[in-house]
Amino acid sequence: MRQDxxxxxxxxxxxxxxxxxxxxxxxPQTLRYYERRGLIAEPARSxxxxxxxxxxxxxxxxxxxxAQRLGFTLDEVAELIDTGRRGHPTPDLRARAQAKxxxxxxxxxxxxxxxxxxxxxxSAGCDSLTNCTCPDCPLPFANLADxxxxxxxxxxxxxx
Amino acid sequence: MRQDxxxxxxxxxxxxxxxxxxxxxxxPQTLRYYERRGLIAEPARSxxxxxxxxxxxxxxxxxxxxAQRLGFTLDEVAELIDTGRRGHPTPDLRARAQAKxxxxxxxxxxxxxxxxxxxxxxSAGCDSLTNCTCPDCPLPFANLADxxxxxxxxxxxxxx
DNA sequence: TTGCATCCGGTACCCAGGTACAGGCTTACC
DNA sequence: GGTAAGCCTGTACCTGGGTACCGGATGCAA
Numbered sequence: 001m002r003q004d005x006x007x008x009x010x011x012x013x014x015x016x017x018x019x020x021x022x023x024x025x026x027x028p029q030t031l032r033y034y035e036r037r038g039l040i041a042e043p044a045r046s047x048x049x050x051x052x053x054x055x056x057x058x059x060x061x062x063x064x065x066x067a068q069r070l071g072f073t074l075d076e077v078a079e080l081i082d083t084g085r086r087g088h089p090t091p092d093l094r095a096r097a098q099a100k101x102x103x104x105x106x107x108x109x110x111x112x113x114x115x116x117x118x119x120x121x122x123s124a125g126c127d128s129l130t131n132c133t134c135p136d137c138p139l140p141f142a143n144l145a146d147x148x149x150x151x152x153x154x155x156x157x158x159x160x
Numbered sequence: 161m162r163q164d165x166x167x168x169x170x171x172x173x174x175x176x177x178x179x180x181x182x183x184x185x186x187x188p189q190t191l192r193y194y195e196r197r198g199l200i201a202e203p204a205r206s207x208x209x210x211x212x213x214x215x216x217x218x219x220x221x222x223x224x225x226x227a228q229r230l231g232f233t234l235d236e237v238a239e240l241i242d243t244g245r246r247g248h249p250t251p252d253l254r255a256r257a258q259a260k261x262x263x264x265x266x267x268x269x270x271x272x273x274x275x276x277x278x279x280x281x282x283s284a285g286c287d288s289l290t291n292c293t294c295p296d297c298p299l300p301f302a303n304l305a306d307x308x309x310x311x312x313x314x315x316x317x318x319x320x
Numbered sequence: 321t322t323g324c325a326t327c328c329g330g331t332a333c334c335c336a337g338g339t340a341c342a343g344g345c346t347t348a349c350c
Numbered sequence: 351g352g353t354a355a356g357c358c359t360g361t362a363c364c365t366g367g368g369t370a371c372c373g374g375a376t377g378c379a380a
Contacts, residue, residue, distance in 0.1 A: 016377090018326065028327085029369055037367090048376045050327055063289055070281075071274055074367070080289045093288060097281045104275045108268055114231055115264045121230075121257045128253060129223055129240045176347090178356065188357085189339060197337090208346045210357055234337070 014044065014052035024061035031061075039064060039078050071100055174204065174212035184221035191221075199224060199238050231260055 021028040031051075034040045040060060044052045060081075067077045076096070083092050126132045181188040191211075194200045200220060204212045220241075227237045236256070243252050286292045 016327075027369065030367085032329090033368060046376080048327090049329095050376065067289060068367095069274065070278055077289070083288075093286055093292075094282050097278045097286070101275060101278045101282070104271050104278065108271050108275075111264050111268050111271070114229065115261060115268075118230055118257045118261045118264065122254050122261070126253055126257070128243075129227060129237070132253075176357075187339065190337085192359090193338060206346080206357095208357090209359095210346065228337095 013055065015055060015057070017051045017053065020053045020057055020061070023058045024065075026061060026065070034061075034064070034074075037074055037078060039074060039081065070097075071104060072096075173215065175215060175217070177211045177213065180213045180217055180221070183218045184225075186221060186225070194221075194224070194234075197234055197238060199234060199241065230257075231264060232256075 015023075017028050017031050021031055031040070035042060040057060043054075043057070046052050064074075064077055064081075067080065068074070072080065080093060080096065124134050124136055126134050126137055175183075177188055177191050181191055191200070195202060200217060203214075203217070206212055224234075224237055224241075227240065228234070232240065240253060240256065284294050284297055286294050286297055
């Protein structure tokens with residue numbers, strides 16, 4: 001069993017990347033990826049060059065994952081963390097959350113439109129995309145959801 | 161102004177790829193992409209090697225785009241077109257549409273959960289992702305939407 | 321000191337659905 | 351026949367969020 005990295009110059013019970021990854025439920029590679037993306041700070045290093053994380057990093061990673069689940073992109077999360085870190089807190093998060101709510105609402109509206117189009121297809125009894133023989137086939141008129149730009153809100157926040 | 165491609169061996173008013181792309185509202189490159197993906201058949205060629213499409217291709221492309229907007233992936237669309245082409249129509253499309261409705265419903269439920277979490281963040285007055293000072297901060301408990309696999313239904317069907 | 325788990329950096333690859341570019345050939349119109 | 355628009359193939363690139371692999375170095379317990 002591996003224990004804490006012994007970092008002579010600092011006292012704390014530092015964690016190695018694998019431990020952090022396991023505790024936060026992410027892939028070890030993801031830690032380096034987040035570091036590159038600026039989501040987490042470059043950690044201290046052992047004399048041999050191994051990353052030595054403070055335990056708080058685990059919480060930060062959980063926060064990042066939670067924010068992702070709320071529909072924020074990694075860029076947005078990075079910005080939010082950054083905003084929260086410098087100076088005293090601003091109402092920025094609230095404003096962004098509100099904007100996110102609008103995005104989510106838009107997305108739900110789109111899906112509702114899609115849903116009713118699908119329902120029309122089912123209830124009309126369409127049997128082919130290209131040569132539907134059903135009467136009053138809704139397929140050729142399925143030009144729904146046209147004409148406005150795609151929402152940046154992502155499909156479904158991935159786990160892991 | 162360019163006119164129809166004159167294809168001696170066939171009589172019809174064939175269309176060149178640029179015309180098809182314009183009429184269907186897609187990028188010309190997308191036609192070749194769909195051809196590679198098996199969504200549209202390889203068209204006839206002019207003696208010089210230029211693609212010569214029958215006018216019906218425009219309708220097919222519109223159908224493809226409509227199906228995409230309904231949340232079907234290109235693979236699924238390809239399969240649906242194929243199913244519809246061989247033999248007499250089956251109730252396959254209806255079954256798939258029904259399955260799609262379930263996916264859409266699931267996705268709407270997820271977004272609704274996300275929405276209420278965002279509302280909680282706003283109404284609690286959270287001011288920072290990492291150091292929120294608001295009382296009863298909902299952020300650390302935002303572990304919603306956990307534990308089930310991401311739906312294959314895409315975010316928002318892109319236009320063009 | 322040995323053995324092996326873990327970590328390092330760098331790079332390449334994955335998904336879907338396209339888009340862009342380079343260099344050369346065809347087509348159409350005058 | 352000249353000229354320019356349009357098309358050809360092949361290949362590379364884009365987004366977003368990671369994941370995988372490589373050869374070599376390190377950490378740590380026995």
